[in-house]
Amino acid sequence: MSALGYYLERAGIATTGISLVREHTAQLQPPRSLWVSFPLGRPLGIPNDAEFQHAVIKAALELFEEASGPVLRDYPIDAPEVAIxxxxxxxxxxxxxxxxxxxxxxxxxxxxxxxxxxxxxxxxxxxxxxxxxxxxxxxxxxxxxxxxxxxxxxxxxxxxxxxxxxxxxxxxxxxxxxxxxxxxxxxxxxxxxxxxxxxxxxxxxxxxxxxxxxxxxxxxxxxxxxxxxxxxxx
Amino acid sequence: MVRLSDLPHDEQAHLTGKALPPLRPPVWTTPIEPLKNMRLALITTAGLHLRGDPLFEFADGTYRPIPNNTAPGDIIMSHSSVNFDRTGFSEDINLVFPVDRFRELLDQGMVGSLADFHYSFMGAGLEPQAFEKGAAQVAGLLKQDQVDAVFLTPV
Structure with missing residues (x-):
C-alpha cells in the first residue's frame, strides 16, 4: 500500500489512505497515511457501520490539508471485537x-x-x-x-x-x-x-x-x- | 482492538521481519483542487477483481480495473495471503472497498466526482519496487480519467 502511494504521488497524483501495519508505513514513509488499530482485513473498521466508516475516511481525507509530509497520523478510535x-x-x-x-x-x-x-x-x-x-x-x-x-x-x-x-x-x-x-x-x-x-x-x-x-x-x-x-x- | 504488539510473536515476526528502507527520494504532490472539487479514485491492495477476471497469482504485481458502476456482487477476491480476515468483507464490501461511502460523500457535495475506474492490486509476497511499473501505468490511466487524488486501502 505504501509503495503504491509513493509511486502514484511521484507521478503527480495526490494520495491518502489507510495503514494497517504502522511499522511498515513508518519505515517506507509514503506521503500520507492514517494508521488504524483494526484487524488485518478490516481497514475501515466495522462492517455495515456507515457512520464509523465515514469517520475513518474523513480522518484520512483531512491529510490532504497538510502542507508537507510524509504524514503518518494515528487514528484514535479502536473497532471493538464482537463479544462471542x-x-x-x-x-x-x-x-x-x-x-x-x-x-x-x-x-x-x-x-x-x-x-x-x-x-x-x-x-x-x-x-x-x-x-x-x-x-x-x-x-x-x-x-x-x-x-x-x-x-x-x-x-x-x-x-x-x-x-x-x-x-x-x-x-x-x-x-x-x-x-x-x-x-x-x-x-x-x-x-x-x-x-x-x-x-x-x-x-x-x-x-x-x-x-x-x-x-x-x-x-x-x-x-x-x-x-x-x-x-x-x- | 488489534495492534502489532497484541499479536502472537510469530505473527509479529512475520510482519516486521524485513527491513524496509524508506522509499526515496521523498515525494509530495499538493492537491490543486479543494476536496469538494476533487475527482477521486479508489485503489486497494486487497486482490479484488471482477468475477471472471484473471485471478491474482501467488505473488503478482499486476492490477485489475474496477468500473465505478460495478455491482458489489460482481466483485470477488483472490488474494494469496490466508492471514487476514475475509468475513467482514463478505458482509460489507465497503469495509475494504468503500465505494458506497464515497458515493454518499459525492451526494453530500463533499467530493467533486468519482473516477470512471478504480483499481486493485494484490499486496502480498513482493518487494515495494515490484509495484513501480503497475503504479506508473495506473497513474497514466488516472490522468486520462482526470483524477486528482486517490484513496488507498490495504487489507
Missing part, C-alpha cells in the same frame, strides 16, 4: 464424519449447503464464492479423491482458487444469520470443527512433506491455525 456471547450461535452442529474423505466431505456439504443459501439471501445474493471455475460439489469431490489417494492435487492453479471458494462457502454459511459475528470464532469453527478444516490441514501436511511443493503449504492454512494443527488432523 452476543454473536449469533452457529447454525450447524458439526460432528465427526466417518468413511472415506469423499463421503465425509459430501456429508458435511449436505449439512452446510442450506445455510449457504440462507446466507446468500441475507446478503442480497452477494457472495465471494466464484474464484474457481468449479461448483462447490465438484471442488469437495476432487479434494476427497485426492485425500483418499493421499496425493497432492495436480492442478495447483485450480486448487488455489478452489480452496479459496471452499473456505468462503463455509464461512458465508456459518454467518448466515443476521447479526455481527466474531471473526475469530468463525475461523476457529472452520479450522477445528469441520471436515474441510481437517482436509486442508492434511493437504498442508502433504505439501510440507513434498520437497518441491512445500512453499504452497503457506497459502493453505493461516499461521493462527497452524499453531494448533496437531489437534485438527485425523
Amino acid at each position: 456471547e452476543s454473536a449469533p450461535a452457529c447454525p450447524v452442529n458439526f460432528q465427526r464424519q466417518s468413511g472415506s474423505w469423499q463421503d465425509r466431505l459430501a456429508s458435511e456439504l449436505a449439512l452446510i449447503s442450506p445455510w449457504y443459501e440462507i446466507g446468500l439471501d441475507k446478503r442480497a445474493g452477494r457472495t465471494l464464492v466464484g474464484a474457481s471455475t468449479s461448483h462447490i460439489h465438484e471442488i469437495l469431490q476432487r479434494f476427497g479423491e485426492d485425500l483418499d489417494a493421499h496425493r497432492i492435487p495436480a492442478d495447483l492453479k485450480w486448487f488455489k482458487a478452489s480452496i479459496e471458494d471452499a473456505k468462503t462457502y463455509y464461512l458465508e454459511a456459518l454467518s448466515a444469520e443476521p447479526g455481527q459475528y466474531n471473526a475469530r470464532q468463525l475461523y476457529r469453527k472452520l479450522w477445528h470443527e469441520t471436515e474441510l478444516g481437517r482436509a486442508l490441514g492434511l493437504f498442508h501436511a502433504m505439501f510440507m512433506d513434498h520437497p518441491q511443493r512445500a512453499g504452497f503449504a503457506r497459502i493453505l492454512l493461516p499461521r493462527d491455525a497452524l499453531r494448533r494443527i496437531d489437534d485438527t488432523l485425523s
Whole structure:
C-alpha cells in the first residue's frame, strides 16, 4: 500500500489512505497515511457501520490539508471485537464424519449447503464464492479423491482458487444469520470443527512433506491455525 | 482492538521481519483542487477483481480495473495471503472497498466526482519496487480519467 502511494504521488497524483501495519508505513514513509488499530482485513473498521466508516475516511481525507509530509497520523478510535456471547450461535452442529474423505466431505456439504443459501439471501445474493471455475460439489469431490489417494492435487492453479471458494462457502454459511459475528470464532469453527478444516490441514501436511511443493503449504492454512494443527488432523 | 504488539510473536515476526528502507527520494504532490472539487479514485491492495477476471497469482504485481458502476456482487477476491480476515468483507464490501461511502460523500457535495475506474492490486509476497511499473501505468490511466487524488486501502 505504501509503495503504491509513493509511486502514484511521484507521478503527480495526490494520495491518502489507510495503514494497517504502522511499522511498515513508518519505515517506507509514503506521503500520507492514517494508521488504524483494526484487524488485518478490516481497514475501515466495522462492517455495515456507515457512520464509523465515514469517520475513518474523513480522518484520512483531512491529510490532504497538510502542507508537507510524509504524514503518518494515528487514528484514535479502536473497532471493538464482537463479544462471542452476543454473536449469533452457529447454525450447524458439526460432528465427526466417518468413511472415506469423499463421503465425509459430501456429508458435511449436505449439512452446510442450506445455510449457504440462507446466507446468500441475507446478503442480497452477494457472495465471494466464484474464484474457481468449479461448483462447490465438484471442488469437495476432487479434494476427497485426492485425500483418499493421499496425493497432492495436480492442478495447483485450480486448487488455489478452489480452496479459496471452499473456505468462503463455509464461512458465508456459518454467518448466515443476521447479526455481527466474531471473526475469530468463525475461523476457529472452520479450522477445528469441520471436515474441510481437517482436509486442508492434511493437504498442508502433504505439501510440507513434498520437497518441491512445500512453499504452497503457506497459502493453505493461516499461521493462527497452524499453531494448533496437531489437534485438527485425523 | 488489534495492534502489532497484541499479536502472537510469530505473527509479529512475520510482519516486521524485513527491513524496509524508506522509499526515496521523498515525494509530495499538493492537491490543486479543494476536496469538494476533487475527482477521486479508489485503489486497494486487497486482490479484488471482477468475477471472471484473471485471478491474482501467488505473488503478482499486476492490477485489475474496477468500473465505478460495478455491482458489489460482481466483485470477488483472490488474494494469496490466508492471514487476514475475509468475513467482514463478505458482509460489507465497503469495509475494504468503500465505494458506497464515497458515493454518499459525492451526494453530500463533499467530493467533486468519482473516477470512471478504480483499481486493485494484490499486496502480498513482493518487494515495494515490484509495484513501480503497475503504479506508473495506473497513474497514466488516472490522468486520462482526470483524477486528482486517490484513496488507498490495504487489507
